[in-house]
Amino acid sequence: MDKYRLRIYLVRHGHVSYFDADKNPINPKFAQLSERGIEQIQQLAHQLQDVSFEKIYSSTMPRSIQTAEILKRYQNEHTDIQSFDDIREIRAGRLREISLDRAELEIKKAYQFHKNNLELFVQGESWSLFITRVLTWFENMILTADKDQNILISSHDIVNRIFINWVYGHDFKDVYSQEQDYGCLNILDLTIENQRVISKRIKLQNFTPYNLIKNELFNSAMDDVYETYIATQGFKLKELSS
Numbered sequence: 001m002d003k004y005r006l007r008i009y010l011v012r013h014g015h016v017s018y019f020d021a022d023k024n025p026i027n028p029k030f031a032q033l034s035e036r037g038i039e040q041i042q043q044l045a046h047q048l049q050d051v052s053f054e055k056i057y058s059s060t061m062p063r064s065i066q067t068a069e070i071l072k073r074y075q076n077e078h079t080d081i082q083s084f085d086d087i088r089e090i091r092a093g094r095l096r097e098i099s100l101d102r103a104e105l106e107i108k109k110a111y112q113f114h115k116n117n118l119e120l121f122v123q124g125e126s127w128s129l130f131i132t133r134v135l136t137w138f139e140n141m142i143l144t145a146d147k148d149q150n151i152l153i154s155s156h157d158i159v160n161r162i163f164i165n166w167v168y169g170h171d172f173k174d175v176y177s178q179e180q181d182y183g184c185l186n187i188l189d190l191t192i193e194n195q196r197v198i199s200k201r202i203k204l205q206n207f208t209p210y211n212l213i214k215n216e217l218f219n220s221a222m223d224d225v226y227e228t229y230i231a232t233q234g235f236k237l238k239e240l241s242s
Helices: 035-048 062-073 100-108 127-143 157-168 221-241
Strands: 003-012 055-059 081-084 149-155 185-193 196-207
Touching: 003 035, 003 157, 035 062, 035 185, 055 062, 062 081, 062 149, 100 221, 127 157, 127 185, 149 157, 157 185, 157 196
Parallel strands: 003 149, 055 081, 055 149
Antiparallel strands: 003 185, 185 196
């Protein structure tokens, strides 16, 4: 077909603890869903159980794969999960190497990289290279789909924000306003004709079946990281002064 419709079910993985019991950071490459995170995705899976997915994609990170596996378990189809490194989470630098006086700018305000002239994400991966790798994968995927279909993408907070910004035509702009709570669902509708995207729109954004009215969900992802960083630094300073 020269013209086809894609409905993208874009999911952020469920809750993950990025710090251990002693408030030490866990390598994000290995972080897995918590019990709360598993419950969040199970609730979403109930909402999606009547949707048939022709394709299921995830990143190569465990929490993304786990999320896709839970969602797939509720499907009647035997669609394989395809995992891609291109849509892995953006790589941060080492939090302990960020000075206290720079923490608010580089951690809490990290998603306002354009406004604050931050070339790197938390002294790690380049924003421009990250956005390019994510959108290159996405655009290649949608332009080679070749027929009407529903596609599930199990991804990450910042990756989803980049996809949503793309729909709005804000490819390299700040992503602070595109909130993505744990275990949320977004629905993107695209129409492709002759290898061109002729229409794109958002039908649903940041839907969380486990908390429909976002009760007590005030923090963004980087707010949580910043607060943990400050608490950790305060504990270390207390130790040094005792």
